[in-house]
Amino acid sequence: MNKEAVLTELYALREQVAGVRDSAVASVDGMLIASDTDKVRADALAALAAAALGLGKSTSNEVGMGELREVVTRCQSGHIVVYAVQDHSLLVVLGDEGLDLARLHLESRPAVSRLAEILG
Template identity: 75%
Template sequence: MITDSVLEELTTLRERVAGVTNSAVASVDGLLIAHDTDDVRPEVLAAMAAVALGLGKSTGTEVGMGELREVITRCAGGHIVVYAVRERSLLVVLGDEGLDLNRLHLHSRPAVNRLGELLAA
């Protein structure tokens, strides 16, 4: 089942990158597809990530910087990273203050490609 495969990608990301605390995959309109969350409301996370992705896309287009790859928000308690998954989906990853963004990008970019293939099927 596709949802199980998506959840497996999320679980693998949490296991491979220290500091990842929660993650979810959603459509660009904010509908939750799958989540690996403990202490956040996954439906709200999906909806808010869709808003952040949309704003990032619009800003990138307006300033002529090309196709959006990710939106990174740094907060006092950690990071929120939203990755575009093709044109119709997104991956949102929450991390604590110790999150290694370089390691996250190293592992999330291949995961984004795999998620894109899974969701297109």
């Protein structure tokens, strides 16, 4: 695994999408791989994002809506978006209230594909 390549993807999302505040990549069991965070504890973010992804996958399976792509949580002060990176990893992005969610989804899909290649 090339941690610098993962960090490059995280930095690019912050640059390309208005409102991105923090991001991280983790395994589906919540182990932090890399992070671009300022004010949040990256290890806690990784663990909680894994829990959100797991719940989303379980719900998706239960209702028969196919493979989970992302989990979006809207909060009073912004958004938490968790993307599945194949079956083994995840990308979590925190955005402020001004997050351009449509742009994030547009930019994250190729980023998720590149992360999948990097993480193998």
